[in-house]
Amino acid sequence: MGFYVLRRLLQMVPVFLGTTFLIYALVWAVPGDPFEGKCGERDCPASYVSAMRDKFNLDDPLVVQYGKYLWNLVQGDFGQTSSGLLVGERIATAFPVTLRLALVALLIEAVIGITAGVVSGLRNRGFLDSLVLVSTLFLISIPVFVTGYVVQLVFGLQLGLISPTVTTPTFGNLIVPGFVLASLSMAYVARLSRASISENRRADYVRTALAKGLPTRRVVGVHMLRNSLIPVITFLGTDLGAFLGGAIVTEGIFNVPGVGGLVFRSILTKDGAMVTGVVTVLVLVYLLMTLLVDLLYAVLDPRIRYD
Amino acid sequence: MTALLEVEDLHVEFRTRDGVARVLNGVGYHVDAGETLAVLGESGSGKSVTAQTVMGILDTPPAYVMRGAVRFHGEDLLSATAERRREVRGEGIAMIFQDALSALNPVFTVGFQIEEQLRLRRGMSRSEARKRAVELLDLVRIPHARQRVREYPHQFSGGMRQRAMIAMSLALDPEVLIADEPTTALDVTVQAQIMDLLAEIQRERHMGLVLITHDLGVVAEVADRIVVMYAGRIVEQADAVSLFRSPGHPYTEALMKSLPRLDAKGTTLDTIKGLPPSLLRIPPGCPFHPRCPRAEAVCSVDVPPQERLGFGRTSACHFAEEVLNG
């Protein structure tokens, strides 16, 4: 197991380097002057531009720039934005908010998705099953920003039940944005659990458990659920990683002060240092999550061994 | 005297999108304590469906029991409550399945799967149940039972898995054990060991054993009585010795001719022409007539009744006497 983790961590290194380099190159290779508009209406003074070019090593070849950036990163220095803000500090304040939002979304997704999926999987081809199928189809088809605006319009502006923007990101205030963020994956979780349950319903081991004379609720609740939820739980794990990096739209609609909004604003203002910093963190989180999910898989399914 | 387990005139159909398949068309047999009944037939003849109807574990839909009775100690199970049926499962009638790898739950240890019945049905504590599980694994001669009880099914070899399954079925000391092709998935040498084990356990516990198989060789060694099934019907029923001496139905006859014999080396084996009928369209009259060497005009019109041939033998053939006399 330890050897497997080590090998996986080593495999991550090229992927991490590749991804961050890709983003670094895209961000810093933008044609045009990266400091355009940084000094108000007038063009920036030459002394400022040269100081900035020096600060971000822009006169070096791209690979050398990236190398220097990486070297600082390894020492825990995310660098500064052109206006002198510490990138590391900004990420440290924004990241917990996004993490909180992602956890709320994950909880909503798991509870609603699994319940709907299990119920409809057990009653194949009934009214409830059709209801779940149709509503998941709609949830999958409606883009998140449409869900977000409709929820904001109906519950926030027309009914006044919620505040349309999140001022303080407490868990309670994040329930509605979390629901919007979770809506798509909730549908996937429901369908995955449904498919998994209806596949396992006909499994031989379920027949055996019945033949042993176990009560139905034990056959379903212990034997069937334990097997059916393995793919669902791993999906949820991967999804947490996706939520952390994919909350741009939701955070934008509800004005949540998280990583998504930070990176979106930074891209628009061409704040390269901030963009690369955030993406680096997100990629790292994503890679670690995939490793965790694989390990979780081995814990849940004894047939899987990593040696 | 009422039989320990009796199946009477069972009709089961499967409603599929291609139509209604008549899977069982009046199946009846019985088994007594201390007796081994072999149910012989090709795949699709309805042997397993009968067993699953007896256990009450058919999937509905697609399967529907249309008619018939399953009597355990004279009590009809088909009309019993779900709760009563559950009580009988495992404790009255237990079942083991063909493929132990898929029939055992992959994510629980073998011990857990034996112990859960003991804890739920017998109210045993964890440690008592564990002790009993080890005893049961010992009983089916799994070496190092104390360690293996903690292992998962995939860590067992094929033969050991089938032994574990037998141990599991014995946990609640059933009076009848239904073994659905228990050796089909195993190597030949292992097959013999498992059959010996089953026969021994059946003898010691004076159980009724229903052995479902398509293998005449297996039947010959252990069965007291044999029923032969074809297309959801029982075509012949006899004690093992006289059936092997002289079959009473052309289908049984053909099955036995297709078996290799030591005393007939060098001759070609007879095979049965054609395929078993589709259960969606069972031929009219005797279902075997399209493949039967003795078929005559009457066979494609009238369904043959069960002819009594004496000594408890029956045969569903218009020419049963002639077949019996060679």
Added chain:
Amino acid sequence: MTEQISVLALDKPRGLFGDAWYTLRSRPLFWVSVSLILLMVLMALFPALFTAKDPTLAQLSLSRQPPSADAWFGYDNQGYDIYARVIYGARASIVVGVLATLGVVLVGASVGILAGFYGGWLDSVVSRIADVFVGVPFVLGAIVILTTLNAGGDAGPARIVAQVVLSIAALSWPVSMRIMRSTAIAAKQQDYVKAARALGASPRRIITKHMLPNCIAPVLVYSTIALGAFIGAEATLSYLGIGLRQPVVSWGVMINSAKDYLRVAPHALLFPAGFLTATVLAFVMLGDAVREALDPKLR
């Protein structure tokens, strides 16, 4: 003898796709989605069939008028007729969806089948490259790519569409590549491929004649659903203001310009959003129906 033959013939042995078609024909969901898609395609090809109005005619005096008999869906902030724009917007949305799907499937599937068949270092390299692209969150990656591409300044409609297609394809090809790769690895173990190899068939022949027909089904299902998803992705990017934009008319562009007037003119957002959802829904339903028909386990 004749009896047996007729029994066999009645059982109608069908191939995988024949069998799938037989199942599909009886599914209402399939016909609903196919008709919806045909309608959308017709709208994309001949918008003039559906409306006589000009989608680029802005009448500021009619700004934010609610739906009426004259203008079924009302007018937006600029005084554009929303019905006409929704009809004309179908083209850009569908073109982006189709082109992105084509790119993703062609690149992903061919790389995937090669990686799955040859394995070894080729597989490792391709898989790591795919990991790199998967590691970037989709929306974030698309924003970065598009801001870089957009930096060139004003661009014509063709270039705008091409940029969006390119960024969607660049970030999505690993999915179809992974699907194809795992199907190909499974197919490689099958006896028919081993037999073809033993008979000395060339790799090229094995891949095109033996593996491709047997591996195409999962990618086909994915691409149907992906087509819907990409139409949604286009809308998301356009909504963020970095995907399609004026002068291109698309549902995403309409939603983007409507979002700031949500409180006063919700119809300007709801109608394009409805069309968008219906189109995505149609493709997702079609993909669902096809998958169920192709996968005997799900019946």
